Amino acid sequence: MSAGQLPRWVDLGLIPFLNLAAAFLVSGLVVILIGENPLDAVKVLLWGSLGYAEGFGFTLFYATNFIFTGLAVAVAFHAGLFNIGGEGQAYVGGLGVAFACLALDRFVPWYVTLPFAILGSAAMGAAWAFIPAWLQAKRGSHVVITTIMFNYISFSFMVYLLGNVLKKPGSMQNETRTFEDGGRLPFLNDIFPSFGFGYAPVNLSLFVAFAACVFVWFLIWRTKLGYEIRSFGANATAAVYAGISPVRIIVVTMLISGGLAGMMAINEIMGSQHRLLIDFVTGYGFVGIAVALMGRAHPVGIILAAILFGMLYQGGAELSFEMPNITRDMIIVIQGLVILFAGALEHMFRPAIVRFFTPSRALAAKEA
Amino acid sequence: MFETVILMMDATVRVSTPLLLACLAGLFSERSGVVDIGLEGKMLGAAFGAGAVAYVTANAWLGLLAGISVSVALALIHGFASISNRGNQIVSGVAINFLAAGLTALLGQTWFRQGGRTPSLPEGGRFTDLTWPFAEQLREVPVVGPLYSELLSGHKILVYVAFLAVPLTWWILFRTRFGLRLRAVGENPAAVDTAGISVAWMRYRAVIACGILCGFAGSYLSIAVGSGFGVNMTAGQGFMALAALIFAKWKPLNAMFTCLLFGFLDAAGTRMQGVELPVIGEVPLQVFQALPYVLTVVLLAGFIGKAIPPKAAGVPYLKERS
Numbered sequence: 001m002s003a004g005q006l007p008r009w010v011d012l013g014l015i016p017f018l019n020l021a022a023a024f025l026v027s028g029l030v031v032i033l034i035g036e037n038p039l040d041a042v043k044v045l046l047w048g049s050l051g052y053a054e055g056f057g058f059t060l061f062y063a064t065n066f067i068f069t070g071l072a073v074a075v076a077f078h079a080g081l082f083n084i085g086g087e088g089q090a091y092v093g094g095l096g097v098a099f100a101c102l103a104l105d106r107f108v109p110w111y112v113t114l115p116f117a118i119l120g121s122a123a124m125g126a127a128w129a130f131i132p133a134w135l136q137a138k139r140g141s142h143v144v145i146t147t148i149m150f151n152y153i154s155f156s157f158m159v160y161l162l163g164n165v166l167k168k169p170g171s172m173q174n175e176t177r178t179f180e181d182g183g184r185l186p187f188l189n190d191i192f193p194s195f196g197f198g199y200a201p202v203n204l205s206l207f208v209a210f211a212a213c214v215f216v217w218f219l220i221w222r223t224k225l226g227y228e229i230r231s232f233g234a235n236a237t238a239a240v241y242a243g244i245s246p247v248r249i250i251v252v253t254m255l256i257s258g259g260l261a262g263m264m265a266i267n268e269i270m271g272s273q274h275r276l277l278i279d280f281v282t283g284y285g286f287v288g289i290a291v292a293l294m295g296r297a298h299p300v301g302i303i304l305a306a307i308l309f310g311m312l313y314q315g316g317a318e319l320s321f322e323m324p325n326i327t328r329d330m331i332i333v334i335q336g337l338v339i340l341f342a343g344a345l346e347h348m349f350r351p352a353i354v355r356f357f358t359p360s361r362a363l364a365a366k367e368a
Numbered sequence: 369m370f371e372t373v374i375l376m377m378d379a380t381v382r383v384s385t386p387l388l389l390a391c392l393a394g395l396f397s398e399r400s401g402v403v404d405i406g407l408e409g410k411m412l413g414a415a416f417g418a419g420a421v422a423y424v425t426a427n428a429w430l431g432l433l434a435g436i437s438v439s440v441a442l443a444l445i446h447g448f449a450s451i452s453n454r455g456n457q458i459v460s461g462v463a464i465n466f467l468a469a470g471l472t473a474l475l476g477q478t479w480f481r482q483g484g485r486t487p488s489l490p491e492g493g494r495f496t497d498l499t500w501p502f503a504e505q506l507r508e509v510p511v512v513g514p515l516y517s518e519l520l521s522g523h524k525i526l527v528y529v530a531f532l533a534v535p536l537t538w539w540i541l542f543r544t545r546f547g548l549r550l551r552a553v554g555e556n557p558a559a560v561d562t563a564g565i566s567v568a569w570m571r572y573r574a575v576i577a578c579g580i581l582c583g584f585a586g587s588y589l590s591i592a593v594g595s596g597f598g599v600n601m602t603a604g605q606g607f608m609a610l611a612a613l614i615f616a617k618w619k620p621l622n623a624m625f626t627c628l629l630f631g632f633l634d635a636a637g638t639r640m641q642g643v644e645l646p647v648i649g650e651v652p653l654q655v656f657q658a659l660p661y662v663l664t665v666v667l668l669a670g671f672i673g674k675a676i677p678p679k680a681a682g683v684p685y686l687k688e689r690s
Contacts, residue, residue: 030471030474033475034474034475034478035478082458084405084458084462131665135665135668135669139668139669139670141665141668141669141670141675142668142677144405144458145610145611145614145664145668146665146668148405148607148610148611149611149661149662149664149665149668150661150665152604152607152608152657152658152661153658153661153662153665155657156654156655156657156658157654157658159654160652160654160655164652286462286465286466289459289462290462293459325477325478326474327473327474327477327484329469329470329471329473329474329477329484330470330474331470332466332469332470332473333466333467333470333471333474334470335466335470336463336464336465336466336467336468336469336470336471337463337467339459339462339463339466340445340449340460340463340464340467343455343456343459343460343462343463344449344450344453344455344456344457344459344460344463345448345449345453345455345460346455347453347454347455348453
């Protein structure tokens with residue numbers, strides 16, 4: 001029952017759609033369980049996330065985060081690696097952004113700071129992925145486990161740094177000083193006032209995210225390295241026979257993956273919060289797994305999936321406001337269900353669909 | 369000094385208990401070839417189920433039963449995804465963690481209206497300390513007294529369950545036919561299949577055992593040490609248990625020592641706050657918090673022996689190709 005038995009539109013369109021539909025159906029049941037009308041909830045969710053410009057701006061802001069973490073997971077997927085450390089890599093990536101902004105914001109405008117922030121976040125994110133990568137490549141220690149461990153190490157590490165080293169003097173909050181204008185990306189509302197994004201924090205990093213998508217597409221499908229990454233992911237043994245160094249591919253892929261996860265911090269830290277603070281990642285790294293799965297590890301799919309999850313975040317916030325019974329935890333439930341049905345149970349509907357799409361003659365011939 | 373040591377050990381035992389239960393849970397699952405990073409979610413679900421039912425019924429045992437039921441239900445979802453549907457076990461585990469985190473807070477708020485927490489448990493809804501015979505009389509006896517009445521006596525019943533589960537797990541896994549088969553499906557499922565034993569059913573039983581133990585672990589948090597469920601009250605202990613499992617190289621007795629070590633680090637971290645050590649000065653709390661994970665990474669790097677997982681762990685079993 002391999003791919004290729006089914007028409008392309010079924011494989012890439014119908015099956016993900018059915019999986020999503022199942023996830024939303026169960027979410028609807030949860031809404032009924034807590035005594036609300038699921039159709040009303042959907043209405044509020046759609047209106048809150050797409051119905052007006054400011055809401056859509058928030059949707060895009062969240063989507064920016066998901067694009068970065070989704071790409072990070074996707075790049076690793078192509079090499080057959082599971083990077084579940086996006087959470088920690090993004091968190092530490094925040095350090096890179098903060099260093100660039102704290103050093104430069106008083107002297108130069110934002111467009112000079114931005115390249116340094118991008119480099120800094122990518123470098124810190126990549127550095128955080130390096131040890132798991134190296135251990136996987138050299139010692140065979142499973143990257144899933146080591147990246148989980150590094151998530152937790154990063155939580156302690158960042159709390160320590162922010163509480164003891166980087167803290168603004170005299171402040172009770174565990175955070176750095178607020179960046180000046182040179183360390184702030186312009187909000188899209190300031191660049192395109194006519195769109196009416198209002199207070200939505202969507203900012204220029206959205207375009208950095210799009211650029212990252214193009215970069216990943218080009219890297220994976222148009223370069224020699226990308227070819228090696230895909231070969232290694234498809235069949236590591238064959239790739240080694242083809243002269244591809246597993247150590248190099250594992251380490252380089254994980255560095256790129258960690259770098260992309262780290263860049264998420266540009267959106268949160270330089271784009272919205274304008275200071276480095278505790279717990280700014282709050283699950284975006286983990287949700288990146290769902291985004292990459294739903295987007296089939298392709299940048300276009302990832303953008304679509306990221307917008308979907310952005311809608312859930314923003315619409316869910318609106319929902320908890322309109323229907324106080326449905327708290328923001330509902331979003332986490334929906335995410336869990338999407339990960340379950342679109343990820344872990346992705347093959348559930350496949351046998352039935354294969355049967356449906358296989359002409360009965362071919363089936364009879366096979367059975368004969 | 370001696371008293372401090374006893375108090376530290378006492379705290380260590382208390383902190384280690386949920387880790388140990390969850391670690392043994394993971395042991396059953398991973399030994400059968402099902403990787404489980406959803407220990408955290410199952411513990412959280414169990415903590416909620418136990419807290420909610422113990423509050424409503426004012427009966428700790430019914431609470432425990434509910435906790436176990438929730439955890440087993442989540443374990444079955446994981447089993448359905450990773451055994452029957454041959455889905456990705458890591459992804460399924462992540463999904464379980466999300467589901468548990470969201471549903472517990474959401475239902476907690478809907479049912480009890482206290483921001484996701486369950487109300488404080490009534491009399492009888494909580495497990496009480498078990499005092500061993502003569503504990504009070506022996507208290508004054510030097511050395512033996514504190515050891516007996518502080519360290520051994522006076523814990524919740526689930527603490528004793530956890531430590532008794534260690535030899536029991538060892539016996540089941542290494543001295544019974546069930547255990548042999550369970551380990552075999554984790555190493556070479558095809559061979560087990562050839563012998564006419566259902567790989568799927570073996571793995572389902574392992575996953576259910578994992579659910580039961582996680583149920584104990586979660587219930588311990590909400591109705592034994594705690595008095596009610598709090599949002600995200602597991603706070604990463606499921607992942608810590610996973611680290612312990614690897615550190616213990618998937619062996620029951622090692623699991624106990626590892627969980628005691630991790631528990632000790634936690635107790636020490638709390639105790640060392642604000643204490644100046646000679647030469648190094650005050651050690652930040654975060655060092656103690658990160659140390660279990662750092663140690664596990666160092667172990668995985670192969671610097672403290674080598675951790676070799678069950679060979680078929682994480683690989684879905686396909687009976688035959690069609």
